Amino acid sequence: MNRVFxxxxxxxxxxxxxxxxxxxxxxxxxxALFACAxxxxxxxxxxxxxxxxxxxxxxxxxxxxxxxAFGFSPLLGILVxxxxxxVLGAIFGVLAIRxxxxxxAMITLALAQIVLFFALKLPFTGGENGLQGIPRxxxxxxxxxxxxxxxxxxxxxxFMVGFLIIYRTIHSPFGQIxxxxxxxxxxxxxxxxxxxxxxxLAFVISAxxxxxxxxxxxxxxxxxxxxxxxxxxxxxxVLMTLLGGMGTLFGPITGALVVVTMEEELAAFGSWxxxxxxxxxxxxxxxxxRGFVGELARWLxxxxx
Numbered sequence: 470m471n472r473v474f475x476x477x478x479x480x481x482x483x484x485x486x487x488x489x490x491x492x493x494x495x496x497x498x499x500x501a502l503f504a505c506a507x508x509x510x511x512x513x514x515x516x517x518x519x520x521x522x523x524x525x526x527x528x529x530x531x532x533x534x535x536x537x538a539f540g541f542s543p544l545l546g547i548l549v550x551x552x553x554x555x556v557l558g559a560i561f562g563v564l565a566i567r568x569x570x571x572x573x574a575m576i577t578l579a580l581a582q583i584v585l586f587f588a589l590k591l592p593f594t595g596g597e598n599g600l601q602g603i604p605r606x607x608x609x610x611x612x613x614x615x616x617x618x619x620x621x622x623x624x625x626x627x628f629m630v631g632f633l634i635i636y637r638t639i640h641s642p643f644g645q646i647x648x649x650x651x652x653x654x655x656x657x658x659x660x661x662x663x664x665x666x667x668x669x670l671a672f673v674i675s676a677x678x679x680x681x682x683x684x685x686x687x688x689x690x691x692x693x694x695x696x697x698x699x700x701x702x703x704x705x706x707v708l709m710t711l712l713g714g715m716g717t718l719f720g721p722i723t724g725a726l727v728v729v730t731m732e733e734e735l736a737a738f739g740s741w742x743x744x745x746x747x748x749x750x751x752x753x754x755x756x757x758x759r760g761f762v763g764e765l766a767r768w769l770x771x772x773x774x
Contacts, residue, residue: 474719482625491617492689497729498628499686504709504721505635506678511707512716513639514671515651519574519703520561520581521679524554526698527584528680529687533603534593536688543606543614547627547684554680555673557584562672566665578700585698599694603687620689627685631678636718638674647671708746712753714760723761 485494503525510516532550535541541549565576588594595601605614614620638644650657650664658664687693696702709728714720728746735742753760759767 486621491621495624501722501725503682504725508721510675518577520577522702523581523584524676524679525683528554529683529693532684533600533687533693550684551681555677558673558676562669601692603691714763717762720762
């Protein structure tokens, strides 16, 4: 079954700019990578972070600044933003990882609010206006990223690399240990695993890939704004993960597709889009507790048996 999903993912990814508006497809890929990175933390390590927008938006600002102010290439800018998110994730993780449940979530939220404050006050961020006019430039000095198709396939390649990293992490001994910690942490401790170290590593990997998604989004849309680091963005990625299916490989992509599509299609209705997304979330919790992909996988297993 996984092979079918892989073929669909690759096929739809390659055909997407010919089926939908390329900018919409690029936005979807950025948020899908963000959701997949968050799912690694929540779905496999069992850690609920309300501060992941700090990595997503913080990396977007750093990428935009180094590309605009120092003339970095877009790829190098994305790497710098990703590195920033990795370092920030390590700092957040060291401060928060020894707490559990709501205490862990609130610490990550509080730390993210500090990042939001800096994004508002630092001179290079543009304050409430955001960091605008980020140049796309050329990939490897050759490919003009101002061309929609070139930009799209660059974003798709970045998404696939990030997704493959997540896939490999989940299906490695490290991923199995994370699952064991999520299912029964005391037993994992009794087996001799350094639980805090494994949680910290998962947190840093998740933060790093969230930063990659934010950095890529900054290049695509050529700006970084306070919305990227706002707590509402952290809430949206939680929603995407739960809608698609927490702890499933392709669930966050489905959740991102649902949320981003609704935001685009219902944008004319203003704040009512939040009401519609909230209603879908309530229905999902009541009828699809494992998320769309989680319930589909359960039905397929039941039919096979």
